Amino acid sequence: MTSPLYLAIDTPHLDAALTLAQRVRHHVGGFKLGLEFFCANGHHGVHEVAKLGLPIFLDLKLHDIPNTVAKAIQALRPLEPAVLTVHAAGGRAMLEEAKAAAGLNTKVVAVTVLTSLDSLDLADTGVEGSLHDQVVRLASLARESGLDGIVCSGHEVKAARNAWPSGFFVVPGVRPSNGKTGDQKRVVTPAQAMADGASILVVGRPISQSEDPDLAAREIEATL
Numbered sequence: 001m002t003s004p005l006y007l008a009i010d011t012p013h014l015d016a017a018l019t020l021a022q023r024v025r026h027h028v029g030g031f032k033l034g035l036e037f038f039c040a041n042g043h044h045g046v047h048e049v050a051k052l053g054l055p056i057f058l059d060l061k062l063h064d065i066p067n068t069v070a071k072a073i074q075a076l077r078p079l080e081p082a083v084l085t086v087h088a089a090g091g092r093a094m095l096e097e098a099k100a101a102a103g104l105n106t107k108v109v110a111v112t113v114l115t116s117l118d119s120l121d122l123a124d125t126g127v128e129g130s131l132h133d134q135v136v137r138l139a140s141l142a143r144e145s146g147l148d149g150i151v152c153s154g155h156e157v158k159a160a161r162n163a164w165p166s167g168f169f170v171v172p173g174v175r176p177s178n179g180k181t182g183d184q185k186r187v188v189t190p191a192q193a194m195a196d197g198a199s200i201l202v203v204g205r206p207i208s209q210s211e212d213p214d215l216a217a218r219e220i221e222a223t224l
């Protein structure tokens, strides 16, 4: 069975990314490449990681006017990512155009509320009401706009899954029970996130900054 564990490769250095990816490739289900990696290495870097044969999750969190996001996604199509992110806060038209611009084999998922934010941070941005309600509201918008799913924390995935049983739920901000949280504020364990309805988990530093990334990936995988 394919592992739901995606490794976040957050480095600008292609050699380091490939070394890490090669070490853990047998214990993860895919590789997530984000802004840091993409800005430094572009399409070439994505092609190099894709040569390892696992699905690529391109986490660029696109957020702009609909035309600009659609054109950016068209430019990404040759990379054939398995998963691509946009920000739900971009609004209905942007989400609809994002989905229409993506290839048929790419799941387009909307980031709801970043896992590095808590209720106070959300209030600072002018959003009234609870963080939980904001995630559920944006999940509903993503669904109505034809997207495949959302990115949310493990705190909200159960409610989101109940409201959207066929949705694809990406959960980052995942930590083993003794793991350092760093800048993540809404954290759950990998096992909890899966039990509550995550489709895939995104894990970065608990694996990439471990002395033995391969062992760290295996230990997380064993809890699922």
Ligand SMILES: O=c1ccn([C@@H]2O[C@H](COP(=O)(O)O)[C@@H](O)[C@H]2O)c(=O)[nH]1
Residues within 6 Å of the ligand: 008, 009, 010, 034, 059, 111, 113, 114, 115, 116, 151, 152, 172, 173, 174, 182, 184, 202, 203, 204, 205, 206
């Ligand atoms: O809400 C979000 C959306 C995306 N991410 C990304 O996931 C990884 C998490 O890395 P860790 O080292 O495991 O904290 C990272 O690439 C983020 O850009 C997220 O954390 N939260």
